[in-house]
Amino acid sequence: MILLTGGAGYIGSHAAIEFIKAGYSVVVLDNLSNSKQEAVKRTQALAGVNFDFIEGDIRDRALLDKVFAQYDIKSVVHFAGLKAVGESVQQPLRYYDNNVNGSLVLFEAMIAANVHTIVFSSSATVYGDPHTVPIKEDFPLSTTNPYGASKLMIENILRDVHVANPQWRIALLRYFNPTGAHESGLIGEDPNGIPNNLMPYIAQVASGKRAALQVFGGDYATHDGTGVRDYIHVTDLVKGHVKALQYLEQYQELITVNLGTGKGYSVLDMLNAMEQAANKTIPYQITDRRAGDIAACYADPEYAFNKIGWKAEFDQQAMCQDTWRWQSKNPQGYDD
Numbered sequence: 001m002i003l004l005t006g007g008a009g010y011i012g013s014h015a016a017i018e019f020i021k022a023g024y025s026v027v028v029l030d031n032l033s034n035s036k037q038e039a040v041k042r043t044q045a046l047a048g049v050n051f052d053f054i055e056g057d058i059r060d061r062a063l064l065d066k067v068f069a070q071y072d073i074k075s076v077v078h079f080a081g082l083k084a085v086g087e088s089v090q091q092p093l094r095y096y097d098n099n100v101n102g103s104l105v106l107f108e109a110m111i112a113a114n115v116h117t118i119v120f121s122s123s124a125t126v127y128g129d130p131h132t133v134p135i136k137e138d139f140p141l142s143t144t145n146p147y148g149a150s151k152l153m154i155e156n157i158l159r160d161v162h163v164a165n166p167q168w169r170i171a172l173l174r175y176f177n178p179t180g181a182h183e184s185g186l187i188g189e190d191p192n193g194i195p196n197n198l199m200p201y202i203a204q205v206a207s208g209k210r211a212a213l214q215v216f217g218g219d220y221a222t223h224d225g226t227g228v229r230d231y232i233h234v235t236d237l238v239k240g241h242v243k244a245l246q247y248l249e250q251y252q253e254l255i256t257v258n259l260g261t262g263k264g265y266s267v268l269d270m271l272n273a274m275e276q277a278a279n280k281t282i283p284y285q286i287t288d289r290r291a292g293d294i295a296a297c298y299a300d301p302e303y304a305f306n307k308i309g310w311k312a313e314f315d316q317q318a319m320c321q322d323t324w325r326w327q328s329k330n331p332q333g334y335d336d
């Protein structure tokens with residue numbers, strides 16, 4: 001059995017389906033700080049399995065001990081975390097407590113329960129402003145905000161844990177820009193308030209919930225002046241987790257792997273593709289650059305393929321169609 005921390009969230013819910021499809025059983029622990037129980041219900045329906053859901057916090061050691069005692073957990077896939085960059089600048093202590101302290105409590109509970117296999121949700125943000133693209137796993141690491149720093153700290157903690165006890169099997173997965181939704185349109189990304197990420201924002205403009213997209217910066221050194229990112233379909237992303245766990249089951253190692261497509265699309269490329277998927281014109285204005293943003297960020301996905309046999313398969317059109325299906329079926333997210 002796999003413990004999915006943060007398994008009610010955007011990526012975790014899609015992961016539950018993919019792990020169940022691959023033959024695993026799962027139990028989800030989530031404090032619902034950024035998700036809804038409705039997502040769990042829909043995920044259970046899509047997976048065809050009523051897996052257990054525990055509403056609780058990874059910082060609650062007594063609860064974790066109970067969960068490890070109750071279930072025969074062999075590995076943990078650790079999604080639980082706060083993820084809004086801007087908010088992390090305003091509330092650094094909340095981010096360090098939730099992400100770093102929460103991870104420490106989780107790792108200690110794992111050791112107490114003799115569980116030494118973990119797949120961790122890291123982020124391409126640990127590369128800071130890369131000198132060149134595509135980004136390889138051995139590029140220098142740096143961070144510019146508490147969210148990114150919390151991810152890098154947790155990576156470093158896990159590296160130290162592995163040095164202290166090589167019995168650990170650890171995958172540090174650095175996500176690029178997850179987007180899209182389950183093909184059914186029943187689960188997807190449901191941000192609280194104003195979306196921080198481009199694609200949910202564009203989708204909300206397309207559905208009429210917001211007036212226009214603000215494009216931060218039109219003068220970057222990219223093909224159309226807008227920022228270029230590596231958008232990856234969430235279904236591809238979670239399949240990378242299944243491959244990583246299967247690798248760890250074979251090899252007692254710590255691996256660090258980029259999960260991206262290797263293709264960069266600009267803001268305007270994604271906007272145009274969403275216009276086609278939604279069959280609507282999506283209004284936008286180009287405004288000033290946003291502090292901390294970089295011109296281009298995309299993965300070199302070769303190591304992922306060579307190491308764990310994974311590569312992304314969904315293209316830009318599928319990402320946009322699935323984002324739009326989710327948005328148009330659920331204009332208010334899970335509140336519908």
Ligand SMILES: NC(=O)c1ccc[n+]([C@@H]2O[C@H](COP(=O)([O-])OP(=O)(O)OC[C@H]3O[C@@H](n4cnc5c(N)ncnc54)[C@H](O)[C@@H]3O)[C@@H](O)[C@H]2O)c1
Binds near residue numbers: 005006
């Ligand atoms: N979505 C992205 O763009 C992106 C990119 C890189 C990395 N990541 C990382 O991937 C992971 C999943 O991201 P997501 O997009 O699904 O976000 P999400 O907010 O939808 O999911 C995270 C889940 O963790 C839960 N959670 C947070 N703190 C918790 C705690 N202390 N105890 C228990 N549950 C807790 C939230 O309620 C939420 O359901 C996060 O760690 C995030 O930092 C996401």
